[in-house]
Amino acid sequence: MNYANLLAVAFEEAQQGFDEGGVPVGAALFDAEGRLLGRGRNRRVQDNDPSVHGETDAFRKAGRQKTYRDKILVTTLAPCWYCSGLIRQFNIGTVVVGESANFAGHLDWLREVGVKVVELNDSACTELMARFIRQSPGIWFEDIGECDCEA
Ligand SMILES: [Zn+2]
Numbered sequence: 001m002n003y004a005n006l007l008a009v010a011f012e013e014a015q016q017g018f019d020e021g022g023v024p025v026g027a028a029l030f031d032a033e034g035r036l037l038g039r040g041r042n043r044r045v046q047d048n049d050p051s052v053h054g055e056t057d058a059f060r061k062a063g064r065q066k067t068y069r070d071k072i073l074v075t076t077l078a079p080c081w082y083c084s085g086l087i088r089q090f091n092i093g094t095v096v097v098g099e100s101a102n103f104a105g106h107l108d109w110l111r112e113v114g115v116k117v118v119e120l121n122d123s124a125c126t127e128l129m130a131r132f133i134r135q136s137p138g139i140w141f142e143d144i145g146e147c148d149c150e151a
Pocket of ligand 1: 053054055079080081082083084
């Protein structure tokens, strides 16, 4: 499986989110053959909806699936607790992570239950997120559930 090609779809979503003024995290769900099932992006800002993360958006767009064991969830940034919970809840077999430099996520917590985690350390994903965090730290900290009010 060419994971970089799959990541390109998630990155397009992240870039679109950035251009919309939103949190630039994109994601996509693929089947075992690499066919796209659903794609989405964080729309906290755009929709005023804190529950729309890249991963949950792609997951919902993909509709019902009989099993997720053979599915591949690709995300531009390491998943937060909320999205990691979704991965464990539905037993998603493979998670491809664009980068974990700006946010480490909980990848060991996923590996612990047998999720195959593929880290791509992609520089385009890292740079786009770093740019966003520099430009809109308040929105970023709100997104990961951390208040920056004392800062
Ligand atoms: Zn999330």
